[in-house]
Amino acid sequence: MTAPLLPGQFAELEPYAAIWCLATERERFAQRMAATMDEMQAFYDAFFPRAEEAIAYCEKFPLDDMPEDAERLLQLLYSLVMASFPVEAWRQPNVPDSGAAYLDLLIEPRP
Amino acid sequence: MKPIEKPAEGSWTAHYPDLGTEPVSYEDSISPEWHELEREAIFKRSWLNVGRVEQLPRKGSYFTKELAVANTSVVIVRDLEGEVRAFYNICRHRGNKLVWTDFPKEESNGNARQFVCKYHGWKYDLDGACSFVQQESEFFDFDKADYSLVPVHCDVWSGFIFVNLAPEPSQTLTDFLGPMVTALDGYPFEKQTERFFYRATVGSNWKLFMDAFQEFYHAPVLHAKQSPVASRPEVQAAGYEALHYEIDGPHRMVTSTGGQGWRMPADMLKPTEILTRSGLFGPWDAPDLGVDPLPGVNPGHAKHWGLDSFQVWPNFVILIWERGWYLTYHYWPTSHNTHVFEGNLYFVPPKNARERLAQEMAAVTFKEYALQDGNTLEATQIMLESRVVTAFPLNDQEVLCRHLHKVAGEWVDRYTRERAEASR
Numbered sequence: 001m002t003a004p005l006l007p008g009q010f011a012e013l014e015p016y017a018a019i020w021c022l023a024t025e026r027e028r029f030a031q032r033m034a035a036t037m038d039e040m041q042a043f044y045d046a047f048f049p050r051a052e053e054a055i056a057y058c059e060k061f062p063l064d065d066m067p068e069d070a071e072r073l074l075q076l077l078y079s080l081v082m083a084s085f086p087v088e089a090w091r092q093p094n095v096p097d098s099g100a101a102y103l104d105l106l107i108e109p110r111p
Numbered sequence: 112m113k114p115i116e117k118p119a120e121g122s123w124t125a126h127y128p129d130l131g132t133e134p135v136s137y138e139d140s141i142s143p144e145w146h147e148l149e150r151e152a153i154f155k156r157s158w159l160n161v162g163r164v165e166q167l168p169r170k171g172s173y174f175t176k177e178l179a180v181a182n183t184s185v186v187i188v189r190d191l192e193g194e195v196r197a198f199y200n201i202c203r204h205r206g207n208k209l210v211w212t213d214f215p216k217e218e219s220n221g222n223a224r225q226f227v228c229k230y231h232g233w234k235y236d237l238d239g240a241c242s243f244v245q246q247e248s249e250f251f252d253f254d255k256a257d258y259s260l261v262p263v264h265c266d267v268w269s270g271f272i273f274v275n276l277a278p279e280p281s282q283t284l285t286d287f288l289g290p291m292v293t294a295l296d297g298y299p300f301e302k303q304t305e306r307f308f309y310r311a312t313v314g315s316n317w318k319l320f321m322d323a324f325q326e327f328y329h330a331p332v333l334h335a336k337q338s339p340v341a342s343r344p345e346v347q348a349a350g351y352e353a354l355h356y357e358i359d360g361p362h363r364m365v366t367s368t369g370g371q372g373w374r375m376p377a378d379m380l381k382p383t384e385i386l387t388r389s390g391l392f393g394p395w396d397a398p399d400l401g402v403d404p405l406p407g408v409n410p411g412h413a414k415h416w417g418l419d420s421f422q423v424w425p426n427f428v429i430l431i432w433e434r435g436w437y438l439t440y441h442y443w444p445t446s447h448n449t450h451v452f453e454g455n456l457y458f459v460p461p462k463n464a465r466e467r468l469a470q471e472m473a474a475v476t477f478k479e480y481a482l483q484d485g486n487t488l489e490a491t492q493i494m495l496e497s498r499v500v501t502a503f504p505l506n507d508q509e510v511l512c513r514h515l516h517k518v519a520g521e522w523v524d525r526y527t528r529e530r531a532e533a534s535r
Binding site for chain 2: 025048051052055056058059061062063066070074077078080081082084085088089090095096097098099100101102103104105106107108109111
């Protein structure tokens with residue numbers, strides 16, 4: 001049994017944390033493009049109902065001094081936002097009609 | 112809803128009669144020869160925004176900016192007196208690029224007491240003076256005071272750093288920006304320091320991307336699938352009308368409504384927009400910017416102000432949202448049919464994870480839209496280059512596109528005329 005990544009009350013989300021707790025937008029976008037729609041739908045369905053609870057948990061801490069497990073929970077929320085576009089709008093991982101277009105995020109806030 | 116009131120002349124385009132109403136040629140976006148003229152006539156003569164003062168937080172902070180359009184690189188630095196200065200990024204000894212890290216073609220930034228050339232160790236103070244020459248006595252008739260860095264004209268407006276590559280700029284920065292843009296003096300850009308910086312290479316002429324973001328006529332169509340299914344027929348049928356257009360010299364702006372997500376019924380929104388209280392138009396809960404009224408925004412006094420997009424000549428856009436954030440775009444030509452697009456999103460630093468997540472939602476949404484826009488441009492460029500069609504009708508909601516291409520033509524014409532006179 002590996003050490004839990006998320007705060008205890010979110011233990012049921014551990015299988016998704018191993019995949020979706022990613023520190024940068026570049027990693028989250030790559031994970032989205034690599035995932036199948038079934039995988040993203042499962043992540044979304046498992047996490048979305050608990051997302052408000054997760055936001056409330058994370059906002060208790062100052063952003064520049066978050067416990068590691070809370071910061072990972074916030075990363076998981078960023079990934080939920082990332083996955084929400086394929087799940088809620090596109091029905092496919094990529095943006096429709098975006099072809100080979102890319103847009104690299106070179107500077108972003110941390111966390 | 113009442114139709115939006117247009118100027119007394121009957122249209123925005125007729126309000127600026129010099130623009131004409133005839134179909135427009137896009138030869139200026141597909142001709143390599145024209146592009147070469149634009150480099151000289153426009154990019155080596157205009158004030159160009161290269162960044163913001165927050166990128167130079169301390170004395171000795173510097174960053175480099177690659178300006179492929181002018182075949183050069185500049186280094187911008189805050190000197191030991193706190194003054195922002197710019198220099199061509201070249202060592203006076205044998206022309207090595209002075210400031211770079213690992214990859215000579217990539218931009219770099221950092222903090223320095225002085226600049227040291229990697230090649231032979233010549234050193235320069237932050238005011239550009241050459242302070243050390245390796246084996247100075249080996250040189251002939253030599254005074255290192257004659258070998259300062261070559262300065263670039265540099266000035267700052269509202270925290271935005273501009274350079275001008277002309278030997279003597281024909282206008283000061285303030286005169287160049289003109290009353291419409293400088294009316295934004297005092298807008299609290301400096302409070303919005305939480306930054307997302309994006310970059311992409313785009314397979315189109317730089318002006319085509321300017322065009323894409325200076326008309327919203329495309330929005331209900333190209334981005335239709337971004338809307339929830341329930342709202343699509345309404346969005347598309349409504350089409351698009353801007354609240355206000357304004358032109359001032361080479362610059363132009365458009366005011367638009369913004370989607371007021373917090374007022375929309377749930378079936379018109381994506382669930383994650385409701386969760387994060389955020390979307391394309393930014394976080395729904397606006398921060399207190401501490402300035403009221405905000406100077407310079409909404410110059411047409413539109414009732415349902417959502418955003419202003421200021422298109423600052425030649426390649427710089429400041430887009431200010433009613434919800435208290437802003438973004439900038441830059442379009443840096445690399446050839447007649449390619450350019451580098453840069454987008455910056457700026458927010459007030461979030462106080463907690465909830466505010467941070469709302470900003471993340473706005474940033475991710477921005478990218479989803481921009482990817483659609485960027486790809487379409489390549490499709491446009493390819494077919495324009497076929498020259499099968501050579502005149503294109505622009506409607507009244509595309510008045511700013513008409514203006515951009517007209518100004519580009521005027522600057523090129525003036526340059527070629529001056530060059531012809533000079534060679535006489």
